[in-house]
Amino acid sequence: xxxxxxxxxxxxxxxxxxxxQAGDKGEALAELRRQNLVVTMVEEQKLRxxxxxxxxKGAGLFAGGPSATKQELVIFTRQLATMVGAGLALLxxxxxxxxxxxxxxxxxxxxxxVEEVRSGVDLSVAMEKCPRAFDPLYISMxxxxxxxxxMDIILExxxxxxxxxxxxxxxxxxxxxxxxxxxxxxxxxxSFLMLGVVPGFRSVFDSMDTELPAITQxxxxxxxxxxxxxxxxFGGLFGLIAGAFLFAKxxxxxxxxxxxxxxxxxxxxxxxxxxxxxxxxxxxxxxxSGVPIMSTLDIVAETAGNRVVSRAVLDSxxxxxxxxxxxxxxxxxxxxxxxxxxxxxxxxxxxSLEALLEKIAEFYDAQxxxxxxxxxxMIEPLLITVMGVIVGGVVMxxxxxxxxxxxxxxxxxx
Numbered sequence: 413x414x415x416x417x418x419x420x421x422x423x424x425x426x427x428x429x430x431x432x433q434a435g436d437k438g439e440a441l442a443e444l445r446r447q448n449l450v451v452t453m454v455e456e457q458k459l460r461x462x463x464x465x466x467x468x469k470g471a472g473l474f475a476g477g478p479s480a481t482k483q484e485l486v487i488f489t490r491q492l493a494t495m496v497g498a499g500l501a502l503l504x505x506x507x508x509x510x511x512x513x514x515x516x517x518x519x520x521x522x523x524x525x526v527e528e529v530r531s532g533v534d535l536s537v538a539m540e541k542c543p544r545a546f547d548p549l550y551i552s553m554x555x556x557x558x559x560x561x562x563m564d565i566i567l568e569x570x571x572x573x574x575x576x577x578x579x580x581x582x583x584x585x586x587x588x589x590x591x592x593x594x595x596x597x598x599x600x601x602x603s604f605l606m607l608g609v610v611p612g613f614r615s616v617f618d619s620m621d622t623e624l625p626a627i628t629q630x631x632x633x634x635x636x637x638x639x640x641x642x643x644x645x646f647g648g649l650f651g652l653i654a655g656a657f658l659f660a661k662x663x664x665x666x667x668x669x670x671x672x673x674x675x676x677x678x679x680x681x682x683x684x685x686x687x688x689x690x691x692x693x694x695x696x697x698x699x700x701s702g703v704p705i706m707s708t709l710d711i712v713a714e715t716a717g718n719r720v721v722s723r724a725v726l727d728s729x730x731x732x733x734x735x736x737x738x739x740x741x742x743x744x745x746x747x748x749x750x751x752x753x754x755x756x757x758x759x760x761x762x763x764s765l766e767a768l769l770e771k772i773a774e775f776y777d778a779q780x781x782x783x784x785x786x787x788x789x790m791i792e793p794l795l796i797t798v799m800g801v802i803v804g805g806v807v808m809x810x811x812x813x814x815x816x817x818x819x820x821x822x823x824x825x826x
Contacts, residue, residue: 416440416456420449429537430555433548433710443706478520479544482578488518489571497564503529521545534558549694549711556702566701573697576773580689580780587682587784594795598802605806607642610635613810624813631809670719674747678790682783687721688752689776696769705732721747 416437419429428449434440440454480488488509495505506526513519521542528538536555539546546554550570557566614632617624624632638645659665673683694715698708706729713725724745731741739757742748752772759765 414456416454418444418455419453420444428534430551431540431548432707433714443704446706447704478517478524478542480515480518480521482574482581484513484515484518485545485550486571486574486578488513488522489567489574493564493567493571496567502535502563517545547715549698549715552698552703552707552711553701556698560702569697569701573693576693576777577690580686580777583780583784584682584686587787590788591791591795594791594799598795598799601799602802602806603638605803606631606635606638610806610810611639617813620813622813622816625809625816627805627809628813631806667719673718674720678787682780682787683718684747685776685779685783687716687718688748689773689780691716691721691725692752692769692773692776696766696773699769700766724748 414436415431415433417429417431418440432440432443434443437454437456444454491509492505495508496502500508503526506522506529510519510522510526513522524541525535525538528541529535534555536551536558539551539554553566553570554563557563560566610631614636617628617632660669674680676683691712694712695708698711699705703711709725709729709732713722713729716722716725724742724747727745728738728741732738737757737760739753739760742756743750743753755768755772756765759768
């Protein structure tokens with residue numbers, strides 16, 4: 413999908429500006445006309461700054477504009493909703509928030525909004541000047557609030573969405589922290605034993621003038637190789653990790669790792685539940701806020717977090733454009749479970765799609781929390797076992813010849 417910048421006349425004669433995601437310029441024009449807009453300008457939006465990507469999509473590591481953390485955005489959104497709901501003018505509210513912003517990035521971002529709004533630009537258009545702080549979902553919901561006149565209500569929904577998404581992200585982060593730290597400890601302890609402890613036994617075993625067990629000989633040879641080529645070993649490990657990271661940034665690599673993530677024996681079901689929870693919550697929030705269905709599907713696909721899920725959503729978008737129900741293409745994909753598809757179909761028939769999507773999001777949120785707790789309790793003994801096998805194996809291989817000689821001396825003495 414390509415981002416197009418547009419200017420158009422709304423039915424009331426007001427000039428509106430913004431961006432839209434579409435496959436090409438013709439598709440962008442058709443979508444804007446479906447929104448009853450008289451288009452005066454449409455052009456492909458060029459990304460500013462250096463974009464670190466080898467074929468994959470993304471905003472780039474060095475996209476222009478100030479940035480803000482998720483927590484800062486939640487606080488900003490809550491405070492702006494409160495002040496707008498209390499009757500304060502939008503410009504005055506932004507000026508207050510700019511003064512009390514704590515971090516340089518957030519202060520600069522709100523400062524840009526103040527200057528743009530003061531010059532007569534809509535808030536949603538002003539936010540497009542800060543793509544690192546305000547993502548397309550945020551901007552689309554603000555634009556929906558401007559059109560509907562319910563800015564305070566939609567900002568409250570946006571803050572609720574941000575908090576729920578951050579809680580989900582925190583659950584995943586907590587699930588991954590322990591395994592990562594444990595793997596680093598396993599690698600560190602193994603490296604210490606092989607580089608600092610095992611080589612010291614080589615001279616002891618040579619002085620014994622006895623045949624060593626195969627496991628001891630293998631451990632000594634491995635330790636000698638690692639000590640003689642430690643730069644190659646650690647460089648190779650670093651290169652492997654860096655190569656995997658760079659490969660994941662390419663389109664082919666991104667698809668490979670996204671497919672792999674869904675098929676992993678233990679983590680695959682968890683990744684799928686996270687994607688479904690994010691899909692349902694984002695979809696429900698945007699639909700309830702009045703964002704057009706085609707724009708909603710674009711944003712949902714962009715924020716899905718997995719290319720396989722994104723492709724299924726984009727395929728359903730084309731089907732909906734042709735006049736079909738959303739549930740029909742989703743049912744043909746292998747990403748969405750039958751329960752999700754059935755509930756979406758019921759929501760489409762009854763006109764309560766956003767309510768059922770929220771129920772799906774709540775269900776998968778609970779599933780993710782339970783899976784994280786189960787995963788943590790299962791990984792802990794597994795990693796302890798792995799560490800015990802590695803460390804115990806190294807220690808046993810070193811002391812096995814010594815115990816053998818001690819046993820022989822004891823039998824000779826008897």
